[in-house]
Amino acid sequence: GAGVSQSPSNKVTEKGKDVELRCDPISGHTALYWYRQSLGQGLEFLIYFQGNSAPDKSGLPSDRFSAERTGGSVSTLTIQRTQQEDSAVYLCATLLGYDLYGYTFGSGTRLTVV
Amino acid sequence: AQSVTQLGSHVSVSEGALVLLRCNYSSSVPPYLFWYVQYPNQGLQLLLKYTSAATLVKGINGFEAEFKKSETSFHLTKPSAHMSDAAEYFCAVSVSGANSKLTFGKGITLSVRP
Numbered sequence: 001g002a003g004v005s006q007s008p009s010n011k012v013t014e015k016g017k018d019v020e021l022r023c024d025p026i027s028g029h030t031a032l033y034w035y036r037q038s039l040g041q042g043l044e045f046l047i048y049f050q051g052n053s054a055p056d057k058s059g060l061p062s063d064r065f066s067a068e069r070t071g072g073s074v075s076t077l078t079i080q081r082t083q084q085e086d087s088a089v090y091l092c093a094t095l096l097g098y099d100l101y102g103y104t105f106g107s108g109t110r111l112t113v114v
Numbered sequence: 115a116q117s118v119t120q121l122g123s124h125v126s127v128s129e130g131a132l133v134l135l136r137c138n139y140s141s142s143v144p145p146y147l148f149w150y151v152q153y154p155n156q157g158l159q160l161l162l163k164y165t166s167a168a169t170l171v172k173g174i175n176g177f178e179a180e181f182k183k184s185e186t187s188f189h190l191t192k193p194s195a196h197m198s199d200a201a202e203y204f205c206a207v208s209v210s211g212a213n214s215k216l217t218f219g220k221g222i223t224l225s226v227r228p
Binding site for chain 2 (some may be wrong): 004033035040041042043044045048056091093103105106107108
């Protein structure tokens, strides 16, 4: 597609439930990043996929968070047993190869845990 | 590891006034530096980037930033603010190489008064 598409745009879930957030990258973009944006905290790196390499999971805050990228394209971020502190905007960004200059961000998924 | 400091969380200027948003970075190797803008309910959009070429970088919407190695700064400026500039602005740093990622500051909200 022309841009990075994220779904859903908004998600309200009850504490303790699992949620899945989806990112559809720009066609051909081999690198995909997930960031979390919390109020007043800026953007926090979560996980990075590059081609067929093992993902960099160093930013995942706990083992309740996981992500996968199927076929080098669509990525899903899963949060198990959600907590109120998980409430944030989750942003996906993709770029072509190692071109650090060309990040394209999606509009994000706003997650609210009640 | 690299880091970014954006002092203050909110800046307010009058329409037509100078905009100055400060960013200081820390990096053990030559950095790449970026400014992103986020309008309400939208994803991040790249304003400009420094990639070791010219130290004065011009971006979109009349913004520019100057890389000053001696001051480890990359402040964003615009000579004359417009109402449409009201948004949140993020400074980010990265370094070259595979598996690198953007590290963001906490962001600054710019308000423009009529």
